[in-house]
Amino acid sequence: MPTQHDKKTFQLKDLLLSRNTLLIVYILAAVIGTVAKLLLPPFESNGLHYPQLQNFAIFRNSFFHLIHRQDLYTTFPLEQFDFYKYSPTFALLMGPFAILPYGLGAIAWNLANALALFFAVWLIPGESDRRKAWVLWFVLLSLMVDIQNAQSNALMAGLMLGSWVAQERNNPLASSFCVVLSVFTKLFGGLALLPCLMYRKRIKELIAYSATWTALMALAPLAVVSPAQLMFLYRSW
Secondary structure, three states, X not given: OOXXXXXXXXXXXHHHOOHHHHHHHHHHHHHHHHHHHHOOOOEEEOOEEEOOOHHHHHHHHHHXXXXXXXXXXXXXXXXXXXXXXXXXXXXXXXXXXXXXXXXXXXXXXXXXHHHHHHHHHHOOXXXXXXXXXXXXXXXXXXXXXXXXXXXXXXXXXXXXXXXXXXXXXXXXXXXXXXXXXXXXXXXXXXXHHHHHOOXXXXXXXXXXXXXXXXXXXXXXXXXXXXXXXXXXXXXXX
């Protein structure tokens, strides 16, 4: 007969491995981790002071550099510590985060990364919720490191895993979107296409959708820059 202690242990374990609990944990990790870093004073380099979460500062600044027709890939020592290394499309997609006040934008950015990873794992078909919960607990520490640095690694992991999950769920449109968006974030995201090609019955659909998404995302910055400026930015990239 299970004792009262055993029942409480099982209940606690079930609570810790539930989707809702983990979702709350991931949201709190993104919010608290970001706020904790923002509370630190700016850091100094070469006599200049920069705000915390410099990766987000670089991403955020890229949107304003884009809409002001500047070269995204030159140095901006008065604004940021390092170079921007992502695509012009990524700079455009940073718009919703960039127009927010710095702190709120940073929280929203880290939250988007955390949720992308959370849902990519939780939507894996054919696995029990308990196994997916254990995976999410296992990667939480790595996620916290990303949050403390406002990196895009969690987003990349979510997109690359999501491309395969979408294929498993018979959705090549969503799969191709994840692949292409990951490429326009970091070029190695194209590797996510490889496992998707194993679904031979949907290869033509996948390729067609991928080509369409690629064209749309490549040309999306034309909403704010001229064709000549966009060509210049791609060459500079």
